[in-house]
Structure formats: C-alpha cells, structure tokens
Amino acid sequence: MNRTAHRGRIAHLLGDPGSTGQSKALAHFEDGCLLVEAGKIVGCDHWDKLSPDSGQWQLIEHGSSLILPGFVDTHIHFAQTDIIASFGQHLLEWLNDYAFPVEQRIGRDRQYATDTAQFFVDELIRNGTTSALVFGTVHKHSIDALFDAALVKNMRLIGGKVLMDRGAPDDLCETISQGRTDTLALIDEWQNKGRLGYAITPRFAPTSTWDQLTDAGHMLREHPDVLMHTHLSENKKEIELVGELFPDCDDYLGVYEKAGLLCDRAVFAHCVHLSDSEQSRIAAAGASIAFCPTSNLFLGSGLFNLRAARAANINVGLGTDVGAGSSFSMLSTQAEAYKVGQLRGHALHPLEALYLATLGGAKALHIEAKVGNFETGKEADFVVINPMASPLLARRTAQSPDIMDLLFALGMLGGQMVIQETWLAGHRSYVA
Ligand code: GUN
Ligand code: ZN
Numbered sequence: 001m002n003r004t005a006h007r008g009r010i011a012h013l014l015g016d017p018g019s020t021g022q023s024k025a026l027a028h029f030e031d032g033c034l035l036v037e038a039g040k041i042v043g044c045d046h047w048d049k050l051s052p053d054s055g056q057w058q059l060i061e062h063g064s065s066l067i068l069p070g071f072v073d074t075h076i077h078f079a080q081t082d083i084i085a086s087f088g089q090h091l092l093e094w095l096n097d098y099a100f101p102v103e104q105r106i107g108r109d110r111q112y113a114t115d116t117a118q119f120f121v122d123e124l125i126r127n128g129t130t131s132a133l134v135f136g137t138v139h140k141h142s143i144d145a146l147f148d149a150a151l152v153k154n155m156r157l158i159g160g161k162v163l164m165d166r167g168a169p170d171d172l173c174e175t176i177s178q179g180r181t182d183t184l185a186l187i188d189e190w191q192n193k194g195r196l197g198y199a200i201t202p203r204f205a206p207t208s209t210w211d212q213l214t215d216a217g218h219m220l221r222e223h224p225d226v227l228m229h230t231h232l233s234e235n236k237k238e239i240e241l242v243g244e245l246f247p248d249c250d251d252y253l254g255v256y257e258k259a260g261l262l263c264d265r266a267v268f269a270h271c272v273h274l275s276d277s278e279q280s281r282i283a284a285a286g287a288s289i290a291f292c293p294t295s296n297l298f299l300g301s302g303l304f305n306l307r308a309a310r311a312a313n314i315n316v317g318l319g320t321d322v323g324a325g326s327s328f329s330m331l332s333t334q335a336e337a338y339k340v341g342q343l344r345g346h347a348l349h350p351l352e353a354l355y356l357a358t359l360g361g362a363k364a365l366h367i368e369a370k371v372g373n374f375e376t377g378k379e380a381d382f383v384v385i386n387p388m389a390s391p392l393l394a395r396r397t398a399q400s401p402d403i404m405d406l407l408f409a410l411g412m413l414g415g416q417m418v419i420q421e422t423w424l425a426g427h428r429s430y431v432a
Contacts, residue, residue, distance in 0.1 A: 004426065005052040006034040008062030008384065010044060011403055012069050012373040013351065013359050019310060021349030021404065027374070028403050034067060036380040039425035044374040062384050065420055066406070068354070069373050070130025070381035071330035072361030075229075075269040075290035075319025077135040078120040078146050078159075079106045079113075084323045091235035091299050094324065102323075103137040103162075104171055110141055117145035121153055125430045127328040128383035128419040133229055133267060133290070133319075133365050134159040135201055138172050140182040143190070151194045154425050156371055156379065160201030160229055161186060163216055167207040176212045180219065187223055195379070195425070197367075199227035199267070204234075205242045205255045217260025227265045227365065230256065233278070234270035235301045253278040262287060267364060269319055270295075271309070272302040279312050288315035288364035291356065293336035295321035306337070307346045317361030318353075330357045331414040338411065350408040384421040385410060386432070393418065 010032030017025035033050040035043035035057070043050050052059065083098040106113045124132055136142035136159055143161045150157040163179045164172055174182075183200060191198045200223075202208045202216045220228050233239055233252050242252045249255045253274070256262050264286030271289045274282070282289065291304050309316050318333050319325070327333060334353040341348040362372030371381050387406060388394035393413055400406040410418060422430040 003035070003037045003057045004060055005050070005057040006036065006060050006062060006067060007047055008032060008065050008067045010034055010067045010374070011354070011407070012044070013355050014373060014375070016360065017349065017351035017355055019307065019346070019349060019352055021351035023351070025355070026351055026403070032067065034374060034382070036426040039380055039427070041374050041376055041378050041380050043376065064387070066385040066387060066410070068383050068385060069358040070371065070383055070422065070424070071128050071357045072317060072365065072372065073124065073129045073132040073320050073330060074267060074288070074317030074361045074364050075292055076132055076322050076325070078117055079103050079135070079137045079142060080323030081116055081120050081123070085326055086323070089299070090237070091301060091324075092237055092241070094299060099323065100169055100172055104169060106137045106142050107139045107171055110145070113139070113142050113145040114148070117142075117149040120146070121149040121155065123328050125153065125155075125422045125424070126419065127330065127416050128385070128422050129328070129330055130381035130383070130422065130424055131156040131362065131365065131367060131371055132158070133199060133227065135229065136161045138162045138164050138174055140186060143186050147190045147193070147196050150196060153429055154194055154427065156195035156367060156381065158197040158199050158227060158365060160199040163200070163202040163212055164207040165209050165212045176209070176215050179212060180215055183219055187226060191226060197227065199229040201229045202261070204231040204238070205252065206238065206245060210246070210259070213255065213259035213261065220261060220263070220265070227267060228261050228263070229267050230261070230269070232256070232268035232271050233273045234296070235299065236273060239273060251275060251278055253281060257281065265366065269321060270301065270304070272296055272304050279308060279314070283312040283314045286315075288317065290319035290321075290364065291316050291337060292319040292321035292325055293340045294327050294333055295325035296340070297336060298326045299324050303340050303343055305344060306341060306348065307344065315360065315364045316356060317364035318356045327415065329415045331411050331418065333357070334411040350404050350411060353411055354407055380423060380426040382423050383419055384423075385414070385418045386420040387418065389414075389418040389420070
C-alpha cells in the first residue's frame with residue numbers, strides 16, 4: 001500500500017512567524033494526522049477530522065512523539081566531515097591546517113570521497129536533516145560521489161563543486177576553463193535528477209581570480225534554475241584580505257556583485273560583518289543568508305545580527321557549516337542561534353527558530369514549493385522526534401505547558417539523540 005496515515009503530535013509552519021513568533025503561522029495538532037500518498041502530503045489535520053479508513057491507509061502510530069517537517073541545512077561542506085571539532089584556529093589558519101588537507105585527500109583518493117559522501121548523507125538523515133545545500137571540493141568526482149549517495153536515498157539535496165584558481169595548494173586549484181567544463185558537465189548530468197539540484201560554488205573571493213568569478217557569473221546567467229553558493233564576510237582578516245585582493249571594489253559584497261553573482265538565487269554563508277549598505281543590497285537582490293552559529297562561535301568569527309537581516313527582509317536559513325560548525329544537528333544549531341541572539345540582546349523565539357530550520361531554509365534555497373511544511377502536494381519529508389529520549393528530557397518535557405516550550409526545550413537539550421525516525425519522500429530512511 002502506497003498510502004500511509006501517521007498519527008502523532010504534529011507541528012509545522014504555514015508562514016513566517018516573525019521575531020515575535022506569531023502563532024497564526026503555526027499549525028499544531030496534539031492528536032494529528034499526516035496523510036502521505038506516493039511520497040507526497042495529501043492531508044494534515046486533527047486525527048478526528050481526517051479519520052482515515054484503515055482499509056485504505058496503512059496506519060502508523062507515533063504515540064506521544066512529535067512530527068515536524070524535515071530540517072533544511074542551508075550551508076555545509078561534506079568533504080570536511082572528518083575534520084569536525086579540530087582545535088584552536090580562526091578561519092584563515094583553520095582553512096590551511098584542516099580544511100585544505102582533507103579536501104586534498106578527497107582529490108587523491110576516490111574511495112575516500114565515496115565513503116565520506118555516503119557517511120555524510122547518512123549522518124544528515126540521522127540528524128533529521130532532509131534537505132541541504134552542500135559544498136563539495138574542487139574535484140568533479142566529489143560531487144559525483146555526493147549526488148550518487150543522495151540519489152540512493154532520494155534526498156532533496158543541492159550541491160556544487162568548488163571553484164578555486166588561486167590562494168590554495170596547487171592540487172586544489174584549477175584553471176578557469178577546467179572549472180567551467182566540470183561545472184557544466186555536473187549541471188548537465190545532475191540538475192533535476194531525482195530530487196537533486198546544482199549550485200555554482202565559488203569558495204570565496206580570496207580563492208578565485210576576478211576572471212574566474214566573472215566566469216561563474218556567466219554560468220549563473222546561462223542556467224536560470226541553479227543556485228549560487230559562497231561565503232561572505234565571515235572573519236575580519238578575511239575581509240581585509242578581500243580589500244587587498246580587489247582594491248577596485250567598494251566592499252566585499254561588491255566583488256560578487258560586480259562579477260554578476262548577486263541575485264535572488266545567491267546564498268551567502270555567514271555574513272557576520274556586513275555593512276548597512278551590503279545588507280540593503282542583499283535584500284534588494286532577494287538573495288539569502290545562511291546563518292551558521294556553531295561555526296561562527298567555534299572559529300571565533302563573531303555574532304551574526306539576525307534581527308537586522310530579518311528586519312531588512314532578507315531570507316535567512318540556518319546552516320551547520322560542518323566541519324567549521326561543530327554539529328550536524330539542526331536542533332543544536334538552533335540552540336547556538338538562540339545564544340548568539342542572547343548576546344545580541346534578542347531572544348530567538350522558538351517558532352522563529354523552527355522557521356529558520358524548516359520553511360525559511362527551504363525559501364532560502366528556493367525549494368519552498370516542494371518542502372518545508374506539510375501543505376498538501378509537498379514532498380513528505382519529516383522527522384519524528386522523541387521528547388523523552390533521555391531521562392532529563394523526559395522530566396523536562398513532561399513539564400511543558402505548550403508547544404512553544406516543548407520546541408524550545410527540544411532545541412536547547414535535543415540534538416541528534418531525539419531523532420527517532422527520518423522520512424524522505426514518504427519513505428522511512430532512519431530509525432533510531
Ligand atoms: N571560507 C572559505 N572557505 C571556507 C570553509 O571551508 N569554511 C568556512 N567556515 N569558511 C570558509
Ligand atoms: Zn562554509
């Protein structure tokens with residue numbers, strides 16, 4: 001039977017709850033029913049209202065567990081899986097000491113690339129992440145390995161091979177024409193295969209010449225259905241370096257802007273140190289920001305100003321940024337986002353945190369028509385969360401007076417251990 005009726009506590013967002021967590025954006029059913037047919041959502045309501053016929057539907061009881069839309073990670077590096085939690089450096093030193101060496105290994109050893117990609121995709125799913133925007137390495141085979149692994153799981157995943165032609169070890173640099181040839185071949189082979197999508201991925205301004213960045217801009221214009229994914233204004237020394245390398249540009253964003261990379265399909269990771277002008281230009285372009293709190297704290301990069309970005313109407317999603325990020329869990333990432341907010345004088349409302357991790361992230365990646373909540377017709381990507389996954393959680397969540405408090409406690413205390421099941425397009429892909 002290709003029709004399943006999931007019974008449990010269900011919560012999802014129908015729109016943006018804003019910074020005050022407007023509850024009209026929330027659909028919450030204490031005893032809810034999620035109907036899935038052929039991998040798509042066909043209904044979501046109170047159990048009593050939908051009352052599925054057990055002859056027609058396979059009933060799956062989730063008891064007191066909470067069903068949420070699958071998480072959307074808007075910025076992560078699969079090749080850096082094995083260097084997560086590496087000690088003691090800030091961005092530029094960390095790149096040289098940890099990130100580049102592991103990316104070189106991906107280049108040298110195809111079997112390692114394949115193994116890492118498979119582990120990575122499994123780890124996303126174990127953490128309840130059902131969609132992600134992913135950096136590969138400069139090597140074409142890194143993205144073949146990633147997409148092969150995601151295709152097997154039927155995951156909605158977007159990725160791209162990195163473009164770099166300077167500022168890194170020789171075996172991580174390519175010629176502009178090699179970068180173009182490989183990028184075009186990957187788009188040709190993978191864009192819209194299964195649920196996969198491509199993102200043109202210049203690493204960041206310091207590792208591309210002006211000519212490579214403008215070439216990336218041309219490829220972006222030639223392919224109106226792909227994304228653009230890069231880093232922006234993460235670290236102060238990085239910003240200084242960009243100023244030295246591109247003296248003709250007014251600011252860091254100006255480099256991408258002049259190269260034709262600023263548009264509504266652009267996703268900029270970090271954006272910790274934006275000027276007001278950069279922020280307004282990102283907003284005007286309809287581009288998105290991936291807020292990566294665990295990474296920004298781990299590398300000591302700074303405190304992202306979520307309030308300012310959201311007030312400027314910029315699409316913001318949450319990113320783990322593994323391996324500079326210290327967790328694959330979007331729940332742990334929400335917890336760090338909350339703490340960054342506290343230090344900036346704004347407590348992140350639990351509904352806003354849920355938005356950033358689901359529908360808001362989907363919007364940033366232009367996949368909100370397909371995933372992000374339980375609207376009819378969307379793909380059935382969801383997580384089943386056990387609020388009693390540890391003795392402490394069981395005590396704490398037993399006291400929860402309402403769904404807001406439950407979501408908040410799960411974010412603060414949860415992490416990977418609360419993920420009981422992950423479903424991709426109506427198929428159970430992970431059970432704890
Ligand atoms: N900036 C350029 N490359 C990277 C990377 O791999 N990780 C992070 N966090 N920032 C970057
Ligand atoms: Zn990154």
